[in-house]
Structure formats: C-alpha cells, structure tokens
Amino acid sequence: MxxxxxxxxxxxxxxxxxxxxxxxxxxxxxxxxxxxxxxxxxxxxxxxxxxxxxxxxxxxxxxxxxxxxxSQQRRYVPTKGESVIGIVTVKSGDVFKVDVGGSEQATLSYLAFEGSTKRNRPNVQVGDLVYCQFTIANKDMEPEVVCMDSLGRANGMGVFGAEGLLFKVSLGLVRRLLAPESDIMKDVEKLFPCELVVGMNGRVWVKASSIQRTLIIANLLESCENMTSQQRQTLFRRVTGGSL
The missing domain is CATH 2.40.50.100 (RNA polymerase II/Efflux pump adaptor protein, barrel-sandwich hybrid domain)
Incomplete structure (x- = not known):
C-alpha cells in the first residue's frame, strides 16, 4: 500500500x-x-x-x-458535469432520447435549451447532434443531459453539425485534446481554419472548408493516438508543406 x-x-x-x-x-x-x-x-x-x-x-x-x-478505453461511463456529443435517437412527447455512447441512453427535456418554453420549443429532430452536459449520472438513475449551463445560457451547447464529420477516438486522446494549452490543438490550428467540437465521451466532430480538408484533420487526429510529440509535428509539417 x-x-x-x-x-x-x-x-x-x-x-x-x-x-x-x-x-x-x-x-x-x-x-x-x-x-x-x-x-x-x-x-x-x-x-x-x-x-x-x-x-x-x-x-x-x-x-x-x-x-x-x-487510459486508452473507448467505452464511456457517464459522469455528472461532463460535456459530451450526443445523437438524438427518439423524439417522444416532452423528452428526447440521446445516445451518448454509454450503456444506456440519456434523457433530454425540450425545456433544457436556452430560451425554450412550452410555446417556443427547440427544433430538434431524430439524427441531430447535440452538445450537452450531464446533470444526472449514476448507476441508480437514468442519465439526464441539458443543453444549457446553471444560468440557463447555451454557452456553446445545443444542436449543431448539420454538415461535417463525426468520428470516435479513445477517452485518453480526448483528455489530451481538451487539456489547457493542448499541444495537439495548437498544431491543428496551424493547419487551416476549421470548426472542432470534442466530447468527453470520445466523439469528435470537425468541419473545414472542404471535404478533403475535413478528412485530413480527422485522420491526423486519429493518428495522434500513438505518436510522440516529435512524430506528430513532423506529420503536421508534411501536411502544411503541401499544396492544400
């Protein structure tokens, strides 16, 4: 001990x-x-x-x-307070069912969006991507997520990703991407402009100015999994030195 x-x-x-x-x-x-x-x-x-x-x-x-x-685990275990990328699978009455990559789906209320009321409901459809946060996550209760912070503001959460590419990485790589002053994110920013959303459940969404650039960024991020810092920088320099 x-x-x-x-x-x-x-x-x-x-x-x-x-x-x-x-x-x-x-x-x-x-x-x-x-x-x-x-x-x-x-x-x-x-x-x-x-x-x-x-x-x-x-x-x-x-x-x-x-x-x-x-760790390098890919199966996500919901944790209260963590922000994740979910996929809306069911729309039933006042709630949505959201696939968050865990052992069971999470519940998302239509009132859990900024400015949402009984008359002003959010436009959420089955298949939509939502960036949300866990408010309930334990083994004894059904997980629940919301798309606003404690002040009722969206703060970057909600429905997104009408275009772009969604892919999965290990939970360990996600934490490296979300770490303050992440070296990987700094290298990505030097490539070309893009939109990037990272969820603690191992899902990453990216959108660049073209399908080709979107695929390049996704492939580079997946390749970072088992690379050293020097190997990663060499690969990124090879890409930026091209004609893209």
Missing amino acids: DSCLKSRIGEVLLPGDVFSFEAAEVISLSETVKSEKVICGPGLRWNGGDILAYKCGILRHKAPSMYWID
Whole structure:
C-alpha cells in the first residue's frame, strides 16, 4: 500500500493498486473540518478509507484535489458535469432520447435549451447532434443531459453539425485534446481554419472548408493516438508543406 497518491502522479497504475493518505489529505468521520476533499475521477474509487485503482493507465491530477486514471478505453461511463456529443435517437412527447455512447441512453427535456418554453420549443429532430452536459449520472438513475449551463445560457451547447464529420477516438486522446494549452490543438490550428467540437465521451466532430480538408484533420487526429510529440509535428509539417 502506498502512503501518498500524489507521489505516483504520472506513473502507470494497475487494477488493484491501493492508496492511503496522510492526515493532511484526508479526514476521518470523527472530524468536523476537512482540509482537502479528494475527488476520484475515472479509474479510481473509494474503498473504505483508501482509494482503489480499478483501471490500468497513467495517474493524472488536477489542482487542487482531482485524481483520475488516463487510459486508452473507448467505452464511456457517464459522469455528472461532463460535456459530451450526443445523437438524438427518439423524439417522444416532452423528452428526447440521446445516445451518448454509454450503456444506456440519456434523457433530454425540450425545456433544457436556452430560451425554450412550452410555446417556443427547440427544433430538434431524430439524427441531430447535440452538445450537452450531464446533470444526472449514476448507476441508480437514468442519465439526464441539458443543453444549457446553471444560468440557463447555451454557452456553446445545443444542436449543431448539420454538415461535417463525426468520428470516435479513445477517452485518453480526448483528455489530451481538451487539456489547457493542448499541444495537439495548437498544431491543428496551424493547419487551416476549421470548426472542432470534442466530447468527453470520445466523439469528435470537425468541419473545414472542404471535404478533403475535413478528412485530413480527422485522420491526423486519429493518428495522434500513438505518436510522440516529435512524430506528430513532423506529420503536421508534411501536411502544411503541401499544396492544400
């Protein structure tokens, strides 16, 4: 058993690894004040007073106290607060069913859009892509998503993607794309103008000025999965040096 999870950040963990914490990191049930609440993300869970790793991957940390395992898994497990790309599959009364890539479909209310009322309903059709956020995501309840933030604003969410290309990548690559100051995203921006939407469920949508450029960006992003930074930059330079 390791004494501190922080000391293993950046290392590869295996299922079954167990971690305890020093007093400054975790508090017992008898204490009334907690100095730091440790939050377990994908791949980690509480096991009594310790934390158990149940996936294989690299341990990551986000200040102040969020930990998760960065793995190459493709099956998405819904998590409250995460933004995903969903596909509307059913339109029934006041709700829509949305495929989010998990084990079951999520529910999306017609009132979960900015400015939506009983008289002013959003124009959502079966097959549409929606960028949405989980408000309910646990094993005991049906997942629910919304297309607005806590202030009732769309904030970039809603129906999108009348054109463009939707494809899937690993959840690990998604986190690299969404990371602050992502090197991959900086390289993509140097290619040519495009629209890019990345969901935490491993779905990526891209649209460039032509079908050819759209396919190039999609193929480059998929190729980044197993490339080093140097290999990726070499490939991107080869593309920008062309006649596109």
